[in-house]
Amino acid sequence: MALLSTPLDTFNSTPPVTKAFAITLLVASLGYQYVSFTATHTEGKSPPYLDWLLLYPGWWIYNPWTIVTCVVVEPSIFGLLGSLIFTVPSLRYFERLWGTVESIKFILITTVISNGISLVVNYIESFIFGNPELFLYGMPYYGTMALQTALLVAFTQIIPEHQVQLFGFIKARVKRLPMAYVTVSNIMCIIGLQSPWILIQWGWLVGWGYLRFYKKTSADGATLNGTIGAETWGDRSETFAFVHWFPPLVHGPLGKVTEFVYDNAVRLKLVPGHSSADAEGGSYMPVGSGPGNTRAEAERRRAMALKALDQRMANNAASNASGSRPPQPANGEPPAPSHKRSGSVSKRPTETSSPTGGGQGQS
Structure with missing residues (x-):
């Protein structure tokens, strides 16, 4: 079964x-x-x-x-x-x-x-x-x-x-x-x-x-539907830059081309430019990061995604629990205690910490 x-x-x-x-x-x-x-x-x-x-x-x-x-x-x-x-x-x-x-x-x-x-x-x-x-x-x-x-x-x-x-x-x-x-x-x-x-x-x-x-996100990296935070647009982190889809040998010349395209796209208002919320939320970091920050930035984003997922599941569990809560008596007195013991224990979701990673990204 x-x-x-x-x-x-x-x-x-x-x-x-x-x-x-x-x-x-x-x-x-x-x-x-x-x-x-x-x-x-x-x-x-x-x-x-x-x-x-x-x-x-x-x-x-x-x-x-x-x-x-x-x-x-x-x-x-x-x-x-x-x-x-x-x-x-x-x-x-x-x-x-x-x-x-x-x-x-x-x-x-x-x-x-x-x-x-x-x-x-x-x-x-x-x-x-x-x-x-x-x-x-x-x-x-x-x-x-x-x-x-x-x-x-x-x-x-x-x-x-x-x-x-x-x-x-x-x-x-x-x-x-x-x-x-x-x-x-x-x-x-x-x-x-x-x-x-x-x-x-x-x-x-x-x-x-x-x-x-x-893509609309909040300052802590989660979607606005899941958490409350400063509104940002997209992921401007260095590890998600366009040049990182290609071998390191072409990063230099390709980076100049993408920077030229990005600057003109911003000028034509085809894409949003960098904002202070991007920097505060960690979704944008200027060019020049060291290679040691790449893995840290990847782990930071993974932790933020797990945190957003845990928080969304916790919110759903809380809403379900509030919907099934028994009504209080009209006279304000507490309900009579039940002689049937409950063996269920609710677990509070563990909040994942978000390590911060430095680094700077290009478009």
Whole structure:
């Protein structure tokens, strides 16, 4: 009986956004696969209305909803399994850390903008190479690849030094996984599989840009939904700078390029500039930090993330406890003592300390 209750308990404890995303992904993908498989074996081809769910660059202007619906459709069973194994548990983790509203914003921003960039790229390719049948009507975009990469970037932000084991024998640090995924995307695009693998590259860039400059946070590093603090925008720490996605050999010239781009983006008000709240909250540190501060800064961010998660769970537990508290008598007298003793003991969540790490970052 315990084995049967475990999946149900997991489902019931899943936050609402992740739960809705998982159900929609499962129903849309299995429905698409079933209809496509049945029609192919009876009529020899898939029905045209299935294309109303996928994003075709040439038909997008007539089916604008596909820029969103294509995210929850995985035409292959392997893509669906990959999304259920990685995307859903990752969303479950971050929704508990960020909250419902921020999770919805993260999903929509990383997927819709990535799909939009792919549309622009395909139109440019069609104009240059003159093959609209391929680039506009033969390359559908679908799936959660952009969201997967953005989630890897988010893990890199909070636990960059954490080591994971892949396939039982490959060990890698979390901060290496996004670029490994981008490398796979480059290889697949070179051999002609641009759709949907190029979404990985846009998901990496959009996810990093949003977390770096636009995501609303509080001074202690937690989301505003979870804690109260000074309002800041993004993570300006040195370990999350753009140059750290690349080998140290190119940090110098690439740093000058990114600094030039950032200065002009601030001048054009495309990204917010540094504020005093950034410095007070530790989310921004000017350039020039030593290498010894990198690990300390990573541990600081990990501690802040754990603290935010513990505090959110403590708040939920407190609200549940207050809702189940018995009413007091109207005459003001205390209730009669119960002869039944309770053996349950409530534990107070341990507050994680946040080590501070020095360091300075660039855009």
